[in-house]
Amino acid sequence: MENPILTSLPVELIINIISLLDWRTILVCREVCRLFHSIVEEDRAQYEIELAVSGMVDGPPSTFSTSDRLALLKERKAAWESLRWVESQDFSMMQGHIWELYGNVFAQSSTPDVLHFRQLPSKYRKIEEKEWSVTLDMHVRDFTMDPAQDLLVLIEEPTLLPNTNTTTCSIRIHLRSLTTGDRHRLAPQPAILIHELDARNVRATYTLRVCDNLLGIFFDYEREDADPELTVWDWTTGKVIFTWCFDSEIVTFAFLNSRFLLVGSAFGSGDIDIQAQLYVFDMTKPSSKKFGRRTDYFCVFLWPEFDFWANPVDLSIRSDPSPTWQPNSKAQLPFSTAPGNRLFIITVSLMTNHRIIPYDTFVPADTLLSHIEALSTEVRCREIEWDEWGPTGTRLMRSSSLHDSVWVCYVFGTKFVSLTEPTLTSPQTLEIRDFNQLAIKRDAKVQDGISHHVHDTTVVRKVFANEIHTSLPYRVIKRTLPPHSSLEPIFTAAMCSEDNLILVDVSMPHAYRTERFSNVARRFAV
Template structure:
């Protein structure tokens, strides 16, 4: 006679069934009866799944630790964060050079000699040791650099030489290893070239995401800003956008990028927005920033009548698809969906400069992918996406949009604090049961 319910199954089979559930489902299932609760509570595998979901982490598949050891490390790690208890306080001096980068748990600094010092930041709970090494770039003039420790990738930028007998109007991006500064073995040519015909002073914003590297060329004179995305392994160009309206960018996924846009509407009104583009579906030829067909815009609130924006930037590091280097063998790491995009806006208000900070969860942006490419629905006004997107403003009195009292009080609190730590999460656990933050 076949079993009538899961409770009639042998313990081994019952555990096998429960192992197919995700963390939230496991937390809810343990509330069904004492028997299921005891199975879940006595299983390190099932408890680890629940804890990963609570802390918005993913399992480190290359770790040699047992599940029980991972669970203990995860709980200790989260307890230290909850209590703000750190094991070591260390001051890292900045080198004398003008370039530095912090990405994927590695701090890189250029010194006065032109060499680059890398410092891998330690983590006792995740078993990451502190490590330092130095490399000497094999190109004479490094204007900027980007990196991805998980791929041992270092991208060195050489700016054009506009004048002289050896004038060269090309930006060159050299693909090196972080470990030895040799040609990266996965890069077909070892470098990428981008030509520019009109002399201009530029700054660079660079980000690596998997096989993609994106560079925003910020014109400091009369030229237009340019965003170019390549497959760094093959050198193939995927996207080439132009326009001073583009102020910054970040990768959203393996095929999507988000840009901050400052532009004038057809009514000559200033509009600040986030532009999402599916670069895998677009032409690789040069086009204006507002030409892509597979795109949509998320408008920010209108600025007050006396407000003038002077700076607009979006940032998240590392990118959502990033995972630690397998050689680190970490027991767990941040979930791909647990990413926060920080939008920073500086404005001139009367005679004062004010700073506005918006925290946008990755899930908020991705939830609107359904309007990607829709001709009449790809411009979302603030009221259709912002209030439901769990955004937090700092110093938001520069916007015309009104807010409820609770948010105003939070903003006032943020404004007077010189140091602040914000904890973001989709769910917490009360009595080992999943509960939303609103509860």
């Protein structure tokens, strides 16, 4: 029976009240009465529901009406679920050998001191393509960026001095504006962070991550007398939050949120009972001291032990965007990816039977955060066994796609993009695995039938000490690529951003080829 008090309210007032509710409550309201059901079917309520199911959040007030936003959101969703490309574009690959893809901006260098940026377009979020270049006063060894904060982080190529008696090496990290190359307005003065290495004349590789005001860099050195280090700064003040040193370990990291840092670790050859771990460190208790791995972590997620004959040779964690990332409000985009709508892909490469085989573990951020939030803040160094979090909260499987350690931007939000190798009888296939659990629960269908859901259990044998069973559901969207020819290359890697897909071809050096999928996704072929 309809509630006379509620239904006697003006319809406009009821609409305003419902628009303030979360999507779950809106769905409950739909079952209250026929009036509420009709209101929920209106655009304002439907838009809230579609945002939630799509893993998106509403943008700032702009000229877009609610009806406009709902229509654009539905069109964007349909385009991703069909993967139709409608145009192509070729442009040259530059010679600088460093690049980055983040927040719908693709950047590459032409020389060690010049960076070129390309903002990738989106029809459904009304983003126009834009290009610009920045000339720098240094040679850049590596870099990362955050377009939402107009932040460009540059690692200066260190100068090696073979005849000096110094025992340390200084790594200079510059904080610049992405649009101008000048000092970032929020950076300290001078806008340079200095990392002192307790060894001289060593070359390093760098892994850089930004999360709001936090900058994390993992320094991995080629020489054995220099231990790898992971340092986190508050880049707006220049202060070190944490520094960890690692000895004879394979290490990788990612920001879980603005409080917790996720550090993956695995022992190398020669260790007994080899096991990968995901350490969680609390960054609200900063310290400039250098810590070892076992010093003071908040908790650790344990993987099952590897088989005696399986030796880890590489470990990586990928997740984009950062947990606090949002587009610049000045862009006035109608909607964007929700901060919590994130997937971690943890890849371990194992040496077994004289072969290196990669295995991917797909872990939604909620799987880890739900266990962390359940712990008391007074509890330290808590071990969370694999059986507590892994079997139903993850999906672990042998990688069936082409893995290239160079082109690593294969995840955005809950989407993972990959390519299969072509054979004599079957062409190459582009595949998206989407771990958006709300979309799966609603069991969204597409008319052309290229999407299906996976609910069965994946079993991994002869890699770990025991059989591993995982069952986190996911949705698969596949698209067959044109057969290889003089006009159609064989792609070697796939990358993903918020609105675009990028396919990489290394058979044609120094050239990018771009195609747009349903005005949503683009591909770059090198």
